[in-house]
Amino acid sequence: MNMLKQSLMGLALATALSTAAHAESVNILMEGVPDTEYVKALLPEFTKETGIEVNLEVVNYAEMHTKLVPQLVAPTGSYSAIVVDFYWVGEFTKAGWLQPLDDRIKADGFDTSVYVPKLMDLVGQVDGVTYMLPFYNYAMGLLYRTDLLADEQNKADYLAATGEELGPPKTWGEYLQQVKFFTKGDMKGVVNQGLRPDPIAMEWSNYLFANGGEYHDADWHATLNNPAGIAALDQYTTNVNEYGPLGSASFSFDEAFNVMAQDGAYSYITYNFFRAAIDDPSKSAVAGKVEIMPVPGQEPGVGASLNGAWGWAIPKSSPNPDAAWTFLKWVESHEIAKQRALQGGSPTRVDVFDDADVNAKYPYTGAMKDMLLTSHNFPVFTYTPQLVEVLGRELSLAVAGEKSSADALATVETEMNELAKKDGKLK
Amino acid sequence: MSRSLSMEAADRRFGWLMSAPGLALLLAVVLFPVFWALFTSVHEFTLIAPNFDTFTGVDNYVTAISDPAFRHSLWLTAFFVFAVVLIEFAIGFLVALMLNSVERFKPIYYGILLCPLLMNPVIVGLIWRMFLHPSLGIVNYLLTVIGFEPVNWLGSTKIAIWTIIMVDIWHQVSFMIVLLLAGLSALPREPYEAARVDGASVFQSFFYITLPLMMPVIIVTLLIRMIFAVKTYDLIYIMTRGGPGVATDLVSYAIYRTAFVSLNIGEASAMSAILLAFILLLTGYLYRYMRTLT
Missing domain, CATH: 1.20.5 (Single alpha-helices involved in coiled-coils or other helix-helix interfaces)
Incomplete structure (x- = not known):
């Protein structure tokens, strides 16, 4: 009996000790993307420094929102920290699911001025309150084939056809001309990601900005059904149906990327993280033959790229917000942000963009920075996901020839105005 | 007593x-x-404000019914269900009849037939999306090898719904086969022997004995399959997201969007209730029909 008592006490003590040893752990839900892998690789350093374990739950993008919402609604959820796509910023802050970080930032002297201002606007502050620290950016850029541009025969043919020198396009008009020129036989001028809702909505946004358009005016009135918007949708439809591969109206970004990577197209407007992937010989038949640049605008030097980013946040339902903040400070410190960038991560801090080691390893870092600095933001408000749905549906209808560009954009305008009104943005 | x-x-x-x-x-x-x-x-319940503070009565139902996109989804779903259940039944019954008369290697045939049914619909969607890739997929490659033009399987508004129907048939037809085969194996032998003695042909035996005796099993099989088909969501989510345009926007996917993209659980519940009412009506009708047969 005595022995049994001793054994039970020993077991209780061991359990208590092991619980104490693992008491501090941070749980984070993240998307299965390269930047998550770069964080994962550095986690042992964090545990060594702080004694805090980090458990990453990595899931597909499509599952994230569905998994997050029940945890955010609950008084105490299971996630210590979360990553927030810019789509969800309006919704999460309006619902009051995120903790303001300003007091913690001030108390610890964490410098947020190092972030690219556009990213702080997108996934940092809302109405002057800091809810997130920008994690990584996925601004869109123009991937184009440098070998096709350097080809002497192409240069001569292009000069004869257009009277212009062949080179990286300086304006949107020049780019569209090149798309037409490079569409010959099996080679297409462009590959598009026409799947609804987000792939087509995000890609078309670049066309809108390239034509000088914007989503709304200063009072949040939608401004899509106008010459810029209609031209953008007409051009998009033409590119998909005349200068793109068969079926690109239903391509998601991975399928479109595969066409580009398998030598099927001259260009592809896509997320910046594909720049590193296209140089991977195991995935790409055109490694070393592709470069990235900001989507050109109406004038040389004017960028038309769509901005996109994720931010780190601490939910109000976080079971251990202090430990979560310790992690956020560490993962967003200059040293760790630089290490992530050296693995191929997409920076959000200006000091990492300008870092000599990062630029030496990835010479296209400057182009990535330009892309970000000249990019345009998608409307961020409570109903951004609904706007993406409506936009995706209507653009897809126009590409399928079931609606004219003007009719499709008129519908988007009406529904966007209703959503903005519902959110109190449009008076 | x-x-x-x-x-x-x-x-x-x-x-x-x-x-x-x-x-x-x-x-x-x-x-x-x-x-x-x-x-x-009957409440304004959203995930942003998850409470039952505002009673809305039939407002969510009116909003759903007056939305042309929802009505389109209902009609498209009705067409989809009709097409997949009918085609799967025709193929399933034919294969079940053939298998019923097979004596050797039955377990092997069962094993092969059951493979698609055992697969997760998400995997089925991903595999077929790869097979049907217009320029890199094996289906179009094989078509071009034998001299046909490549087909725009998922990018054409006219073809996309038929592509989804085809994939669904590939995935679910074994379900029909298994249930119908179970029914066929349970049929009594005596009526067939008597019919043979009376000189009945194979077709006469089929139309006057097999079909009437199988009717209750057929009704139940159609009913179960129909209910499953109404709920089709995974294939749409993986393969088309309702596009191109609204060509494959089935009702379950529309309800999912209302609940988890628009976060409007109240309206999504009203849409689900409307769908449930249709399914109950159809189930009630088929159940009564089955009772008249037995």
Whole structure:
């Protein structure tokens, strides 16, 4: 009996000790993307420094929102920290699911001025309150084939056809001309990601900005059904149906990327993280033959790229917000942000963009920075996901020839105005 | 007499007692969610403001019904269900009849037929999306090898819904085969022997014996398959997201979007209740028809 008592006490003590040893752990839900892998690789350093374990739950993008919402609604959820796509910023802050970080930032002297201002606007502050620290950016850029541009025969043919020198396009008009020129036989001028809702909505946004358009005016009135918007949708439809591969109206970004990577197209407007992937010989038949640049605008030097980013946040339902903040400070410190960038991560801090080691390893870092600095933001408000749905549906209808560009954009305008009104943005 | 009555009452009580845990569980997992959804459907309940503070009456139902996109989804779903159930039944019954007369290697045929059914719909969608890639997929490659033009399987508004129907048939036809085959194997031998003695042909045996005897099994099979087909969501989510345009925007996917993209659980519940009403009506009709047969 005595022995049994001793054994039970020993077991209780061991359990208590092991619980104490693992008491501090941070749980984070993240998307299965390269930047998550770069964080994962550095986690042992964090545990060594702080004694805090980090458990990453990595899931597909499509599952994230569905998994997050029940945890955010609950008084105490299971996630210590979360990553927030810019789509969800309006919704999460309006619902009051995120903790303001300003007091913690001030108390610890964490410098947020190092972030690219556009990213702080997108996934940092809302109405002057800091809810997130920008994690990584996925601004869109123009991937184009440098070998096709350097080809002497192409240069001569292009000069004869257009009277212009062949080179990286300086304006949107020049780019569209090149798309037409490079569409010959099996080679297409462009590959598009026409799947609804987000792939087509995000890609078309670049066309809108390239034509000088914007989503709304200063009072949040939608401004899509106008010459810029209609031209953008007409051009998009033409590119998909005349200068793109068969079926690109239903391509998601991975399928479109595969066409580009398998030598099927001259260009592809896509997320910046594909720049590193296209140089991977195991995935790409055109490694070393592709470069990235900001989507050109109406004038040389004017960028038309769509901005996109994720931010780190601490939910109000976080079971251990202090430990979560310790992690956020560490993962967003200059040293760790630089290490992530050296693995191929997409920076959000200006000091990492300008870092000599990062630029030496990835010479296209400057182009990535330009892309970000000249990019345009998608409307961020409570109903951004609904706007993406409506936009995706209507653009897809126009590409399928079931609606004219003007009719499709008129519908988007009406529904966007209703959503903005519902959110109190449009008076 | 009174003793046998009291024994009967005791038996009944014992029966209720034994069934009680099962019934309680059924109430908890089936009826409670249904009533909760119905209650939600008459309130303004969103995930941003998850409360029952505002009673909306039939507003969510009116909004859903007056939305042309929802009505389109309902019609498209009706067409989809009709097409997949009919085609799967035709193929399934034919294969079941053939398998019923097979004597050797039956387990091998069963194994092959059951493979698609055992696969997760998400995997089925991903595999077929790869196979049907217009320029890198194997299907179009094989078509071009034998001299056909490549087909725009998922990018054309006219073809996309038929592509989804084809993939669904590939995935689910084995379900029909298995159920119908089970029904065929349970049929009595005597009527066939009598028919053979009377000189009936194979077709006469089929139309006058097999078909009437199989009718209850056929109705149940069609009913189950129909209910599953109405709920088709995974294939749409993986393969088309309702596009191109609204060509494959089935109702379950539309409800998902309303609930988890628009976060409008109240309206999504109303849409689900409308769908449930249609399914109950159809089920009731088929059940009554089955009762007249038996």
